[in-house]
Amino acid sequence: MQALTQRSKPVSREPMSLMERIYLPAIFKGMVITFGHMFRKKPTINYPEQTRPFSPVFRGLQVLNRDEEGRERCTACGLCAVACPAEAITMEAAERKEGEENLYREEKYAARYEINMLRCIFCGLCEEACPKDAIYLSETVTPASFARKELIYGKTELLIPNPVTEPEAFAKAREARKDR
Amino acid sequence: MHLLALDWMMLIEKLVLIAVIITVSLVVAMYLTYGERKVAAFLQDRRGPNRAGPAGLLQPLADGLKLFFKEEIIPNSSNRFLFVLGPCLAMLTAMMSCAVVPWGSDFTMFGRTISLQIADVNIGILYVFGVVSMGVYGIMIGGWASNNKFSLLAALRGASQVISYELAMGISLIALLMMTNTLSLKTIVEQQMNGSWWNVVYQPLGFLIFFVCAMAECNRAPFDLPEAESELNMGYHQEYSSMKLGFYLFSEYINMFISSIIMATLFFGGYDIPFVNEANLAPNLAAVLGVVCLLGKSLIFIFVFMWIRWTLPRFRYDQLMNLGWKALIPLALLNMVGTAVIELWKQ
Ligand code: SF4
Ligand code: SF4
Numbered sequence: 001m002q003a004l005t006q007r008s009k010p011v012s013r014e015p016m017s018l019m020e021r022i023y024l025p026a027i028f029k030g031m032v033i034t035f036g037h038m039f040r041k042k043p044t045i046n047y048p049e050q051t052r053p054f055s056p057v058f059r060g061l062q063v064l065n066r067d068e069e070g071r072e073r074c075t076a077c078g079l080c081a082v083a084c085p086a087e088a089i090t091m092e093a094a095e096r097k098e099g100e101e102n103l104y105r106e107e108k109y110a111a112r113y114e115i116n117m118l119r120c121i122f123c124g125l126c127e128e129a130c131p132k133d134a135i136y137l138s139e140t141v142t143p144a145s146f147a148r149k150e151l152i153y154g155k156t157e158l159l160i161p162n163p164v165t166e167p168e169a170f171a172k173a174r175e176a177r178k179d180r
Numbered sequence: 181m182h183l184l185a186l187d188w189m190m191l192i193e194k195l196v197l198i199a200v201i202i203t204v205s206l207v208v209a210m211y212l213t214y215g216e217r218k219v220a221a222f223l224q225d226r227r228g229p230n231r232a233g234p235a236g237l238l239q240p241l242a243d244g245l246k247l248f249f250k251e252e253i254i255p256n257s258s259n260r261f262l263f264v265l266g267p268c269l270a271m272l273t274a275m276m277s278c279a280v281v282p283w284g285s286d287f288t289m290f291g292r293t294i295s296l297q298i299a300d301v302n303i304g305i306l307y308v309f310g311v312v313s314m315g316v317y318g319i320m321i322g323g324w325a326s327n328n329k330f331s332l333l334a335a336l337r338g339a340s341q342v343i344s345y346e347l348a349m350g351i352s353l354i355a356l357l358m359m360t361n362t363l364s365l366k367t368i369v370e371q372q373m374n375g376s377w378w379n380v381v382y383q384p385l386g387f388l389i390f391f392v393c394a395m396a397e398c399n400r401a402p403f404d405l406p407e408a409e410s411e412l413n414m415g416y417h418q419e420y421s422s423m424k425l426g427f428y429l430f431s432e433y434i435n436m437f438i439s440s441i442i443m444a445t446l447f448f449g450g451y452d453i454p455f456v457n458e459a460n461l462a463p464n465l466a467a468v469l470g471v472v473c474l475l476g477k478s479l480i481f482i483f484v485f486m487w488i489r490w491t492l493p494r495f496r497y498d499q500l501m502n503l504g505w506k507a508l509i510p511l512a513l514l515n516m517v518g519t520a521v522i523e524l525w526k527q
Contacts, residue, residue, distance in 0.1 A: 027488075027492065030491045031487060031488065031491050033491075034223045035487065037222070037223050037225055038223055040225050041225075042225055042227050043225060044227045046227075046230075
């Protein structure tokens with residue numbers, strides 16, 4: 001049979017020699033090995049101060065995007081909800097009124113848009129399904145919470161701040177979403 | 181009248197000494213828990229506790245505080261009295277054995293000579309053995325009073341382990357006692373100080389056996405059979421919570437400290453300062469340096485204990501018994517007979 005790895009070794013069934021049966025040499029050898037590890041470089045990452053760089057394809061918390069003029073891109077088409085394998089997305093559509101053109105990009109918008117982070121599996125299919133470039137998976141990890149209902153994210157949590165009216169908050173959000 | 185006054189001073193002196201030694205043992209044991217975690221971390225390429233205080237130095241305090249504030253649970257079906265007695269006994273016996281250890285040579289203060297030893301009884305080492313063998317009652321009672329089959333099994337294992345290893349330990353010690361001709365720990369140290377080599381040079385095999393047995397007596401890995409979490413889900417202290425569990429764990433560290441001190445005393449010259457003739461130093465300085473030396477030696481032993489713990493996996497129970505009865509006891513007997521022959525031949 002072909003070996004699965006190159007590291008597999010045939011088991012020796014010979015009776016142990018006297019040296020092996022005394023055990024102490026083997027124990028000393030083991031102790032030397034562990035002692036050598038005392039002065040190795042430690043691969044530990046001191047978490048809150050240092051963070052581990054994520055891979056560029058990391059998929060984290062969703063963010064609902066706005067366009068350059070600060071209008072919500074989402075048109076409540078529901079494609080993301082359909083694409084979502086975990087059925088985490090719920091939304092209610094509403095019609096844009098006269099004078100709200102600076103708020104919403106299309107005639108229809110999501111009055112309510114919720115993602116249940118307890119269900120989401122961060123597969124990124126919502127991002128792929130969206131025809132309006134409205135939803136993106138950022139590089140933020142979902143923060144932990146003591147209550148389940150706090151993990152149902154509404155528009156307040158998902159929507160990125162308006163770049164026109166609150167440029168600082170927008171920049172901050174961009175920064176926070178990016179560097180984790 | 182004069183005699184009475186002297187006795188009062190003596191009493192105060194001894195009480196202070198007891199308080200100091202108990203505090204020192206407790207603090208050392210406290211920081212051993214920290215040291216253990218650090219050593220374990222370093223041996224495994226980790227950093228260990230480093231959050232509480234500088235370099236994590238306040239970690240033992242935080243741990244202790246946590247244990248005090250945890251909920252105490254006494255199982256309904258347990259024997260309440262014995263259940264509480266168990267950890268107390270473990271702690272008590274661990275502390276008691278430091279009474280006969282000579283911590284240093286005589287210290288002169290306010291015109292009085294203070295011996296840095298609580299009691300220089302001439303059966304010192306027998307007393308240590310007596311107290312240490314009492315220690316197993318803590319485990320036994322704890323395991324039995326929990327009214328839990330796993331704890332009982334673990335306690336049984338612990339008891340049989342301690343008994344079988346104490347035999348080998350005692351026999352290896354007899355060989356040493358044949359050389360020293362005394363049971364007083366202070367005399368043993370003084371013999372090693374005065375020109376002659378440390379006992380370990382004459383008794384290397386005896387020391388090795390003693391070391392292994394001491395490790396087994398302290399229930400340190402690889403001999404921590406009474407607390408095997410994989411096969412006995414935690415062992416004898418399974419039902420214990422909060423500070424009662426803390427006492428059990430803590431007494432293990434005190435035991436480790438005391439047995440290291442005993443080993444240093446018996447085999448490595450006790451408070452003897454290596455390569456220095458104490459007679460050339462001022463007596464007080466020599467006493468202080470001696471204490472430091474003894475602590476240093478015991479810390480080395482403790483490090484070796486930890487080092488072994490984080491190197492070797494736990495023995496299987498039959499392996500443990502085989503090692504004790506079929507390897508260590510015959511070796512110790514051989515060592516004893518050999519020493520006896522040499523001693524007789526020297527005469
Ligand atoms: S990432 Fe996947 S699971 Fe999460 S909301 Fe989007 S489609 Fe649903
Ligand atoms: S986020 Fe995209 S896919 Fe989902 S409803 Fe809005 S526009 Fe449609």
